[in-house]
Amino acid sequence: MFVIIPFVNQDFDLLMRSFRLQVTPRRMLGKVVKNIVKSTTDLWAQCIISISKNQDKESFxxxxxxxxxxxxSFLMKGGADPVTAEDCAQETMVTVWHKAHLFDPTRAAASTWIFTIARNKRIDAARRQSRPEPEDLPWGCNPEPDASEIISMQQETYRLAQAVKSLPEKQRVIVERAFYNDLSHQEIADETGLPLGTIKSRIRLALQRLRYKMK
Amino acid sequence: MKRNMTVKHHLNEQLLIGYAAGILPEAFSLVVATQMSMSDEARARLASYEAIGGGLLEDSDEAEMKPDAFKQALKEINMPITKSPLPPMIEGIFPEPLQKYVGNDLNAVKWKNIGRGVRQAILKTDKHATARLLYIPAGTAMPNHGHNGLEMTLVLQGAFHDKEDCFSRGDIEIGDENIHHSPTASDDGPCICLAASDAPLKFTSLLPRLLQPLFRI
Structure with missing residues (x-):
């Protein structure tokens, strides 16, 4: 039905269409194709929205x-034992279901949002302490987010992930180990060599979204 | 709670990665979460570092889950969730994350005098770092000190300055081994800060040094 070209822009076009049609992508695409598209465009966001709107267990x-x-696997890299890691993964996914209505795809990619939930579960499990979180924003998330807003956020996030991947080995390992919880904050050098330009444009976009919503 | 202020002094990359990755001591996380609640720019910065974590998760290998893991998850999502009701947010100068640690706003802080009119209140966090609220009367200078580790100071009310710069509400100062200073509250009014440090400060003069263990500074 579709010709999938593994370039980001074409996939975004496809994503645009799926949003316009308001059809869950999984019904349009075969499994293999689905995975290619999802990995590049984050149609996972659409799955979370579908859970929020329709309690869609297939998306879940x-x-x-x-x-x-x-x-x-991510948690085990930081030294979690398989049982704890499995429990955290399980709890994270159950929380994804319960908090799906709080997910705002114009502010975060699905993988980012799920990562933050998993991170908090890990901290809860390890320290049995509360994790200070910023206060919730005074607005909820838009129930009908604009497709182009979602796409630009996914695109910036994807670019950032690619930029981190192409860091020199030594710097990349430091960033990875920090996120795997395999490094203390003192061990993160001031200059990690992260691509500032890419980060800044992601920050600008995020800020635009926050300010736009304030109006 | 007023948000969206113009913040001049932000977190550095080390602390943004640390918070995004979830490896900061609780006291530091409290300062970060409090500042995020005060400034959209701070929030946007953090979100971008969290996106790095998302990218790493997306590219992670897969570790096989137990065969009945999904079935178990389905069971759990059908169970009603018991939510403990959130305490209502109180109008005040403290953002919500800080209110949770104080139990209320400024009026509920149990201050202890530590000399020269300066007051502090230590907040309960894990032992890897200490968090404290500081009240510095207008025009008063903190004793000159350096840092053995990292000290974060977030201004909640008023302003302070040292030789280098001026910090007002929402601004965060990061002190490390390279900074030796004597922060002074502005003359306009008292300065209230949330500070966290992961090592005792290095005071230049004797008296503050002697009092250090007592005040846990």
């Missing part, structure tokens, strides 16, 4: 199959 199943094993 897709998200679970993709993210639970990744969360488990």
């Amino acid at each position: 199943s897709d998200l679970f199959a993709h993210f639970a094993p990744r969360i488990k």
Whole structure:
């Protein structure tokens, strides 16, 4: 039905269409194709929206199959034992279901949002302490987010992930170890060599979204 | 709570990565979360560092879940969630994350006098770093000190300055081994700060040094 070209812009076009049609992507695409598209455009965001709107268990199943094993592996890299990592992954996904209505795809990619939930579960499990979180924004998330807003946020996030991947080995390892919880904050050097330009444009976009909503 | 102020002094990359990755001591996380609640720019910065974590998660290997993991998850999502009701947000100068630690706003802080009219209140966090509220009367200078580790100071009310710069509400000063200073509250009014440090400060003069263990500074 679709020709999938693994370039970001074409995939975004496809994503645009799926939003216009208001059809869950999983019904349009075969499994293999679905995974290619999802990995580049984050149609995972659409799955979370679908959970929020329709309590869609099929979308939940897709998200679970993709993210639970990744969360488990991610946590084990920081030294979590398999049982704790599995429990955290499980709890993270259950929280994704319950908090789906709080997900705002114009402010974060699905993977970013799920990462923050997993991170907090890890801290809860390890320290049995509360995690100070910023206060909730006074507005909820837009129930009908604009597709182009979602796409630009996914695109900036994707660019940032690519930029981190192409860091020199030594610097990349430091960033990775910090996120795997395998490094203390004192061990993060002031200059990690992260691509400031890419980060700044992601920050600008995020700020635009926050200020836009204030109006 | 007023948000969206113009903040001149932000977190550095080390602390943004630290908070995004979830590896900061609780006291530092409290300062970060409090500042995020005061400034959209701070929030936007943090979100961008969290996106790095998301990218790493997306690219992570897969560790096989137990065969019945999904079935178990389905069971759990169908169970009613018991939510403890959130305490209502109180109008005041403290952002919500800080109110949770104080139990209320400024009026509920249990201050202790530490000399020269300066007051402090230590907040309960994990032992890897200490968080404290500081009340510095207008025009008063903190004793000159350096840092053995990292000290973060977030202004909640009023302003302070040292030789280098001026810090007002929402601004964060990061002190490390390279900074030796004597922060002074502005003459306009008292300065109230949330500070966190992961090592005792290095005071230049004897008296503050002797009092250090007593005040846990």
